[in-house]
Amino acid sequence: MLANLWPLFGLTVQTSRLRLRLPYEQEITELASIAGRGVHHPGERPFLTPWTAGDPQDRARFVLQEHWSQLGTWNASAWRLGLGVFLGEQPLGIVTLRARDFLVVREVTTSSWLGLPHHGKGYGTEACAGLLTLAFDH
Secondary structure, eight states: OHHHHSGGGGOEEEOSSOEEEOOOHHHHHHHHHHHHHOSSOTTOOOSSSOTTSSOHHHHHHHHHHHHHHHHHTOOTTEEEEEEEEEETTEEEEEEEEEEESHHHHOOOEEEEEEOGGGTTSSHHHHHHHHHHHHHHHO
């Protein structure tokens, strides 16, 4: 029913090991908790987002706010699509695809994060490749 009202909930990208899709309420809560526990080591700054600022609850709330904002401001001409990255049923992180006037400029940007325990296994590379396949092959 939700996908009938908001078709993005019917979108799934399958890679060899991962599934990328919009997370449901319980899953976004789990993803927020994963982010709260850390997406990079303290003292590093590999992202523009200051992931080590604040406490775990602040980071978790940030993930929830971004998710809800992306869904609530969806517009065909300027959008952000944050898909949960799942290994089986286990949430690992989020990959995001952004575009403005995509049908005209055919240009996107991506961002991603995975919980620390999932680093170094190729999941991030695989998820981003799946996201770009969605953007340019479908």
